[in-house]
Amino acid sequence: MSRPSSRSPSGRDGLPVTIVHACLREGRGGSPTAVVDEASAAGTGRPLTDEERRRVPALAGTSHAVFLSDGRGPVGGGDEPPAAPARFFTTEGELPACGHGTVAALAFLAARADHGEYRAGLRVSGRAVEGRAVPGAPTSFDVTFGTGPVRLREPTQEELALLLPLLGLPAAAGPGARVATLGRPRLLVPVTTRSALASLSPSPGPLAAACDRLGLLGCFVHSPGPTTARVAARMFAPSIGVTEDIVNVNSSACLAAHLLARHGTPRIDVDMGDALGRPSTVTAGARRGLAGLPVDVTGVAKLGQVLRLPR
Structure with missing residues (x-):
C-alpha cells in the first residue's frame, strides 16, 4: 500500500499528525481530521497536555482531532479485535465521542496494519466501539462501526422557542x-x-449560547432527498467550536434511528458538506434494540498528508 505524503512545516522534530479525509462522496470531499498516534508523539518529548491537544485542530487546519494512546492497538485475547484508547478534541475541548473521528481513526489503524480487511476496536469514554476497515482505492478504506443506542424524545417548547428563530x-x-x-x-x-436547507446561515454566537443554556451539542437540520432513503443535512455546533460541521456521523446515526422509529426506514444515505465545498456522505442503518436504537454507520476514509506540527 502506498503511504501518505509528508511535509514538515515545523521541522523534523515536530508532532506527527496524519490528516484523514473522512466520509468522502464518490472519492471527493470528506472531513479532514487530524489523527495523532500518541505513542509516536512520545518520541518528540513529554506527553501531550490537553491544552496542546486543543491546539492541534487549528494548527492542522481541521475541525477535530483524534488522539490514539497506541496507534497500533493492543491485541485482545481470543477473538477480540485490537483496541486503542481514543480521545477526541476540538479547539473548545474534549468530546465524549466523534463519529467521523472514529471513521478516521479506524482507517488510520487499518493503514498501519497493512494486511487487507482490518477489524479493530476503540475505547471511547469507557466503552468499546468495534469496527472494520476494508481497503478500497489506494490509501482509502470503507469503514463501518456500530454506535451505541440512540435515545429519542420530543423537544420542549423552550428548546423550540430558543433555537428555531436562531436557525431562521x-x-x-x-x-x-x-x-x-x-x-x-x-x-x-x-x-x-x-x-431551504442551503439558505440557512445562523449566527454562531447566539446559537452557541442557546445550545449551552439547553445542554445541547447543536442543531442537525435535514431535508428530503431524491428518494426517501437519501437525505441532505447540515450540522451547526458552534458551542463546541464548530460553526458548521462538514460531516457529522453521530447525528446521521441519530437521524437514522428517528426515521426508523417514525417511518420504518431502516437505512439512509446522508449527504453533508456541500455548503462548505466538501461533499461528504454517511450511510446509516438502524435497528431496534433492548435499550434504544443502535445504528451501524459506514463512511469512506482516505489518508492524506502527514504534518509535523509545533508543540
Whole structure:
C-alpha cells in the first residue's frame, strides 16, 4: 500500500499528525481530521497536555482531532479485535465521542496494519466501539462501526422557542423536530427542501449560547432527498467550536434511528458538506434494540498528508 505524503512545516522534530479525509462522496470531499498516534508523539518529548491537544485542530487546519494512546492497538485475547484508547478534541475541548473521528481513526489503524480487511476496536469514554476497515482505492478504506443506542424524545417548547428563530426557521418546523442523544443530545430539525436547507446561515454566537443554556451539542437540520432513503443535512455546533460541521456521523446515526422509529426506514444515505465545498456522505442503518436504537454507520476514509506540527 502506498503511504501518505509528508511535509514538515515545523521541522523534523515536530508532532506527527496524519490528516484523514473522512466520509468522502464518490472519492471527493470528506472531513479532514487530524489523527495523532500518541505513542509516536512520545518520541518528540513529554506527553501531550490537553491544552496542546486543543491546539492541534487549528494548527492542522481541521475541525477535530483524534488522539490514539497506541496507534497500533493492543491485541485482545481470543477473538477480540485490537483496541486503542481514543480521545477526541476540538479547539473548545474534549468530546465524549466523534463519529467521523472514529471513521478516521479506524482507517488510520487499518493503514498501519497493512494486511487487507482490518477489524479493530476503540475505547471511547469507557466503552468499546468495534469496527472494520476494508481497503478500497489506494490509501482509502470503507469503514463501518456500530454506535451505541440512540435515545429519542420530543423537544420542549423552550428548546423550540430558543433555537428555531436562531436557525431562521418558522415555528411550523417544530412538530417534526426531535431531540436525539448519542453521547450528547442534539436537536434534529426537518426542512421541506434542499434549497431551504442551503439558505440557512445562523449566527454562531447566539446559537452557541442557546445550545449551552439547553445542554445541547447543536442543531442537525435535514431535508428530503431524491428518494426517501437519501437525505441532505447540515450540522451547526458552534458551542463546541464548530460553526458548521462538514460531516457529522453521530447525528446521521441519530437521524437514522428517528426515521426508523417514525417511518420504518431502516437505512439512509446522508449527504453533508456541500455548503462548505466538501461533499461528504454517511450511510446509516438502524435497528431496534433492548435499550434504544443502535445504528451501524459506514463512511469512506482516505489518508492524506502527514504534518509535523509545533508543540
